[in-house]
Amino acid sequence: MTKRIHVAVGIITNSAGEILLAKRPDHLHQGGKWEFPGGKVEAGETVTQALIRELKEEVALDVTDSQPFMALSFDYPDKQVLLDINSVTEFNGTAQGLEGQLIAWVTKADLVNYDFPDANKPILEKILAQ
Ligand SMILES: Nc1nc2c([nH]c(=O)n2[C@H]2C[C@H](O)[C@@H](COP(=O)(O)OP(=O)(O)OP(=O)(O)O)O2)c(=O)[nH]1
Numbered sequence: 001m002t003k004r005i006h007v008a009v010g011i012i013t014n015s016a017g018e019i020l021l022a023k024r025p026d027h028l029h030q031g032g033k034w035e036f037p038g039g040k041v042e043a044g045e046t047v048t049q050a051l052i053r054e055l056k057e058e059v060a061l062d063v064t065d066s067q068p069f070m071a072l073s074f075d076y077p078d079k080q081v082l083l084d085i086n087s088v089t090e091f092n093g094t095a096q097g098l099e100g101q102l103i104a105w106v107t108k109a110d111l112v113n114y115d116f117p118d119a120n121k122p123i124l125e126k127i128l129a130q
């Protein structure tokens with residue numbers, strides 16, 4: 001049995017109400033899909049610490065406030081994940097794809113036009129219900 005991967009994920013909303021998406025590089029797990037930026041929680045880190053670190057590393061943003069949005073477990077054929085999803089409402093900086101990934105600020109209405117990993121379905125449903 002493999003260990004479930006704990007991931008800190010950010011739904012980052014700007015002052016225009018747009019949400020930040022990043023495209024996963026093709027060679028990674030769920031490559032080519034759009035995601036909410038984030039990454040693995042390392043040993044000894046809280047989810048908030050991981051979120052702050054990952055959003056700095058991946059999209060160059062300094063998170064100053066976040067709130068839990070939802071958590072979900074999902075089993076891919078090749079990987080099991082626990083996504084700890086947080087709303088990021090306060091941050092400094094200008095978003096950049098620091099790992100060479102495409103990024104996009106997307107309106108809520110436009111989210112349906114992006115291809116997300118299967119695990120993200122409940123997240124999209126909750127965002128769209130709000
Ligand atoms: N960040 C993020 N990951 C997601 C989402 N949906 C989803 O299924 N995942 C999965 C894909 C991956 O298996 C896992 C995230 O792991 P990752 O490979 O991005 O982790 P990381 O950023 O720490 O990358 P690395 O340092 O290990 O290369 O979570 C999502 O919306 N955002």
Ligand SMILES: [Mg+2]
Pocket residue numbers: 037038039040058
């Ligand atoms: Mg990542």
